[in-house]
Amino acid sequence: MHPFSYTKVSTTxxxxxxxxxxxxxxxxxxxxxxxxxxxxxxxxxxxxISGLPLRGIxxxxxxxxxxxxxxxxxxxxxxxxxxxTFPVISQALELSASAQLRNMATIGGNIMQRTRCAYFRxxxxxxxxREPGSGCAALKxxxxxxxxxxxxxxCVATHPSDAAVAFAALEARVHVxxxxxxxxxxxxxxxxxxxxxxxxxxxxxxxxxxITAVEIPVHPRPLVSGYLxxxxxxxxxxxxxxxxxxxxxxxxxxxxARVAAGGVGTVPWKLSAVERHLIGERPSEALWTAAxxxxxxxxxxxxxxxxxxxxxxxxxxxxxxxxxxxx
Amino acid sequence: xxxxxxxxxVSPPTRAPFTTSRRTFIATTTLAGGxxxxxxxxxxxxxxxxxxAAEPPSGRVSLTVNGVRHTVMVDNRTSLLDLLRxxxxxxxxxxxxxxxxCGACTVLVDGQRVNSCLTLxxxxxxxxxxxxxxxxxxxxxxxxxxxxIDQDAFQxxxxxxxxxxxxxxxxxxxxxxxxxxIREWMSGNICRCGCYTKIVRAVDHAAxxx
Numbered sequence: 001m002h003p004f005s006y007t008k009v010s011t012t013x014x015x016x017x018x019x020x021x022x023x024x025x026x027x028x029x030x031x032x033x034x035x036x037x038x039x040x041x042x043x044x045x046x047x048x049i050s051g052l053p054l055r056g057i058x059x060x061x062x063x064x065x066x067x068x069x070x071x072x073x074x075x076x077x078x079x080x081x082x083x084x085t086f087p088v089i090s091q092a093l094e095l096s097a098s099a100q101l102r103n104m105a106t107i108g109g110n111i112m113q114r115t116r117c118a119y120f121r122x123x124x125x126x127x128x129x130r131e132p133g134s135g136c137a138a139l140k141x142x143x144x145x146x147x148x149x150x151x152x153x154x155c156v157a158t159h160p161s162d163a164a165v166a167f168a169a170l171e172a173r174v175h176v177x178x179x180x181x182x183x184x185x186x187x188x189x190x191x192x193x194x195x196x197x198x199x200x201x202x203x204x205x206x207x208x209x210x211i212t213a214v215e216i217p218v219h220p221r222p223l224v225s226g227y228l229x230x231x232x233x234x235x236x237x238x239x240x241x242x243x244x245x246x247x248x249x250x251x252x253x254x255x256x257a258r259v260a261a262g263g264v265g266t267v268p269w270k271l272s273a274v275e276r277h278l279i280g281e282r283p284s285e286a287l288w289t290a291a292x293x294x295x296x297x298x299x300x301x302x303x304x305x306x307x308x309x310x311x312x313x314x315x316x317x318x319x320x321x322x323x324x325x326x327x
Numbered sequence: 328x329x330x331x332x333x334x335x336x337v338s339p340p341t342r343a344p345f346t347t348s349r350r351t352f353i354a355t356t357t358l359a360g361g362x363x364x365x366x367x368x369x370x371x372x373x374x375x376x377x378x379x380a381a382e383p384p385s386g387r388v389s390l391t392v393n394g395v396r397h398t399v400m401v402d403n404r405t406s407l408l409d410l411l412r413x414x415x416x417x418x419x420x421x422x423x424x425x426x427x428x429c430g431a432c433t434v435l436v437d438g439q440r441v442n443s444c445l446t447l448x449x450x451x452x453x454x455x456x457x458x459x460x461x462x463x464x465x466x467x468x469x470x471x472x473x474x475x476i477d478q479d480a481f482q483x484x485x486x487x488x489x490x491x492x493x494x495x496x497x498x499x500x501x502x503x504x505x506x507x508x509i510r511e512w513m514s515g516n517i518c519r520c521g522c523y524t525k526i527v528r529a530v531d532h533a534a535x536x537x
Contacts, residue, residue: 001404003383006449026450033406033445034426046403048450074439098515099500100493101427103439104446235514 001036008048012177012210015049019208020179023047027070028105030097031113039123040114040130054108054212057081063218066175069108069211073163074099076107086170086216088225088244092162095229098236108211111164111174111191112203116238117146117157128154129199144304145240148312150266151300155199158263159192160238165262166227168270169244173215179208185215192267220248220256228319229262230311239263241312243295243319247278254278254324261295264312273297274316283324292317386449392417393461399448407443407451408432411458419459419488423517430516433489433496434458440496442515459488462495470536471495474529482520490516494530503534 007023009015019025024043026032027050035041054070057079065085067076076082077093096102096110105113119125119137126135138146138156146156173185190204205211225246231237242262248255257278259271273294281287295316296309389398392415401410408425411417411434423431425444432444435457462469471494474480481487493516497503502512509527518526531537 004403005384006386006403006447008450008452026447029447029450030427030442030445033447036404037425046447050450098427098430099496099502099512100430100433100440100442100515101445103496104441235511 002039002042004036004043005045006048007045008051010051012052012212013181015047015052015210016177016179016181016208018045018047019210021045022207025049025210027109028072028101029109030101030105031109035114035121038121040121049210060215060218065216067107067214067216069106069213071107073097073102073105073107073110076163077102086166086223086225086246088166088169088227088246089163089216091227092166092229092242092244095227095242096162107163107214110161111167111214112211113161114202115157116160118142120157129157129195129202132198132200139302142304143302145238145263146302146305147266148264148296148299148301148305148308149261149269150194151302152195152197152199152266154197155195155266156302157195157199157266158238159265159267161268162227162229162239162242162262164188164192165242165260165268166225166244167214167216168268169246169258169260170216170219170225171258173217174211175213175215176205176209176211178206183212188268189270195266219246219258220250223248223256224323225258226319226323228315228322230315231263241308241315243316245316245319245323247283247320247324249283249324252282254281254283259316259320261312261316264296264299264308271295271316278320285321285326288317288320288324292320388449388452390448390451390454390456392456393458401448403447403449405448407434407436407446407448407456410448411443411456417458417460420492421485421488423486423489428517429486429489430493431486431489433492433516435492435496438499440493457492459492462491469495471498471529471533474533474537475526478525478529478532480522480525480529481518482522486516486518486520490518490526494526494533497530498534503530506531509534 023045026046026048054068056068058066060066073093077090083090120127120130125137128136136155147158167188172188174191175185177183186204193201223246227244229239229242231240239262241264244260246258257275259274261269274291277291277294292313295313299309301309384403385400386403387400411420420434420443421431423429427442427445432442433440434443436454471491497512503509506527509530
């Protein structure tokens, strides 16, 4: 680990000043400290923001939910408002990492976490994300766990977060404070960036900007939702595929459908074609199968991850059945 | 990633004004050859050579470990696990993966189970830490320690302190409703000997006060 200076801030103004000077924010630290030890990350200054007042979970005026950036994953998952309104978020969080890590990691840090691509983590391997221009060892390497959607010739790494898949499905907004103190919000679909030719750029935030909250917009009620994660072992593992599904059914007809997939995309993958297939239809076995058939549209599998195409469709189909019912 | 270096490659600290045990000796030489300051006393600057004579950034931390207050100066890079093992001589917490993937280093910080290997010590000013060494009440073992013995829930024992600390957290969090629930909420602790069945039984027994 490279040496770094450390400062703990107690106000957002202090944080923004330190961030503007190039300081790196640290909250739970579960990804950052790990990557610093591997020398993938080499910050000169860590700015400890864990003391900032960003730990609330509030119902917004319009009936959405605002989760403070420093709410721990365990706290968010256990929160009664989250559990009753958006079980898909609680489930995604509780299927992530381990109980210990969920006690440490925060919501803001969760969506900022970096890929688990083994070549990214290995400083001796070529990786355009870690070292722009160095190439991508995963393209011709062992790429069983890599992405099949949103990839480029420069990067095929997946985004590892489960919660981000739920946020993508629910079309959350990320609230950030700029170094000038101005707040802005970014739609989740725009927050995480596809690699393109600049895989080292991962989020649509500027230097020194500070995430303050993730806001889930209002959705029609009742909304049934849930998260399914498929992985190599039953627990404490990243997704091979996953599906976040939220449905609003009224009068026997699906009026709103929010579906996203994880483990398959370079960013959490919104399944708009699946959503469109569901809207206006009556839940049925045939509908789940037909809608899920669109889940891998546009997929470009690599040598070792062709299985993800079918696995993704089956994961989405199964989760549509779990959430929407078997009729 | 193992950071321990063979002792033959390092020379003794040149200005160590306190007695140096083997563990602190290694500690002073594992932090990338940097200087470590402990207990306010400067220890062993750069045992790997003299190319970086400058002291690495350090910070003073006051924290309570098993009821005992410690004020130490630590290299900012020092993990809580290394602080416990190498500076406070509390070697019950184990270093398995040093990457948050095995759970052998699990301790309680302010009552919550965490991976001490991913916790920077410099961030813990004012924190209350409980390790396996602080669990028993004198000669009376904690109920979960006793349950691990009763259930024979270990073989080599390397993961056991982490398993027990994690189990204490699991019970406190109330995730012991069924064997299935215990398995899921204890999944952050890997046991290479494969004692999972008995570990689950031990957590279950302790949770039910059996």
